[in-house]
Amino acid sequence: MNSSIDLSGLKRVYVKPRIVAFIPAHNEEHSIRDCLEGLADQELPPNIELDIFVIADNCTDKTEEVAFTAGHELNLRVTVLRTEGNKQRKVGALNTAWKSIYGDVMDLYDQQLTPFQEKYRQGVKAILGMDADSRMAPNALINLWAGLMSARNIGGVMAKYTMRMPLKKSSINRDDPHYEVKMKSGKYGGPIQRWWTHQQKQDMAAWLLNLQYHGGSTYVLGGQATLFRPEALQKIVDENNLDGPWQNDSDVEDMLLTWQLQKLKWKTLISPDSRCFVDAMRSYHTYRQQRNKWRGGTVDLLTNKELEIKTRHFGMLWRSQIKTFIDLFIRVLFFVLMTVAISTDQFTWSWFWIIPIVLASILNIILALKTPMSRPIDVISAGLVVSTEIYLWVNFITFIQVWIDKLSPYKKDGWAQQYQAESGKTKSKLWQGMSLFILFMTALVLGAIHYQDWLTSATVQDATATYLQVGWIILTYLTIFASSVMVYKIWTLRSRHTA
Known part of the structure; x- marks a missing residue:
């Protein structure tokens, strides 16, 4: 683990209240810096600090190095956790970050947290779940915080997502020595890619408007940018005998987590003022596979009689x-x-x-x-x-x-x-x-x-x-x-x- 903060070697001290961000990243060397730059732009609530955990999940590229360097250059407290052989993908990465703070109940040696780790855990007032290819707009985090802190029974607040429109591919000179690097960055696209992006933007806008019209409650707290109340996540762990809040039982782990929160009487809301920019699927094939996963996971949850979880949005x-x-x-x-x-x-x-x-x-x-x-x-x-x-x-x-x-x-x-x-x-x-x-x-x-x-x-x-x-x-x-x-x-x- 490469880290700019050390959680184990300090004595019992006062720890400021803080927000911690969990960012799973599998081979995201081209996007992780942009994600961290978005966090560097955020205004924090008074007397609140921000710690960032980037989970380099089974990476074979330079994600770990880029994240660590970006954290240093952007003056962010970034801890890079490394997973190897993680077979639970995003779920395993998120739970790795969770265990780094709250301990691993499956640890055979039952290692106790140090006094500082206990204080640190108590100081965590919110957990931000983000995707490595997302970028939060300025003031997004403080608006999510305001929504989460507006009532004791709010378990999670999600930002409003907007797909980033790729720049015109024709704006790059093919003689540019960095042409291939720029194209791989995902920031550029042709007419078809831009058409796909807008269709997904409009689809997302229709979904968000519909949920807001019906009260602002959501049946899925998207993993692109959601702020959770830690005790709500801990309640899921305790009630279901889990080793982490996220479960690998579904292709839509975010939706399953949201339904579990609602079952435990926590509210799950959309922030009316927080914006997060996310990447769209740029082709028919990638779009189909993503939607197959999303819709297939939703149908699995709707038809799973053993799950015994019913969201208020079930009907x-x-x-x-x-x-x-x-x-x-x-x-x-x-x-x-x-x-x-x-x-x-x-x-x-x-x-x-x-x-x-x-x-x-x-x-x-x-x-x-x-x-x-x-x-x-x-x-x-x-x-x-x-x-x-x-x-x-x-x-x-x-x-x-x-x-x-x-x-x-x-x-x-x-x-x-x-x-x-x-x-x-x-x-x-x-x-x-x-x-x-x-x-x-x-x-x-x-x-x-x-x-x-x-x-x-x-x-x-x-x-x-x-x-x-x-x-x-x-x-x-x-x-x-x-x-x-x-x-x-x-x-x-x-x-x-x-x-």
């Missing part, structure tokens, strides 16, 4: 699953009905179908305007609906994949799949999928043309007319439901809350 999460299914079913049903109706020459246009498109356009424009640092092109593309619809279909594919995996007897490692995607060890099957879809549509059109006379015959029309009629009626009612939901969302967005 809302199930309604979200049902709403996604209905939105997918509406589109599939519309496609089937349109295909059959056009092929059999029974299609009649109705202006009723314009209503959900107009409502979606209005909703998307409002969300784009409320998304932090949105660009004019973002608002225009939101109003045209096409971009949002493409992004929505990617999420439909994820939704289908998650439920197929849930019904499968084989359990997938969401963390491993996401890491392999981000490190380039696995490739996307997007082009293969698109090619198959184009072939399917081509075959469908050619088949309809070839069999046009038979499809438009009275026999086929009579056989399909009843089914079409029932299908259009079902679609109409579902469309009214979906439109009502959009009207409600538009209504909620009139509030003063910001994303």
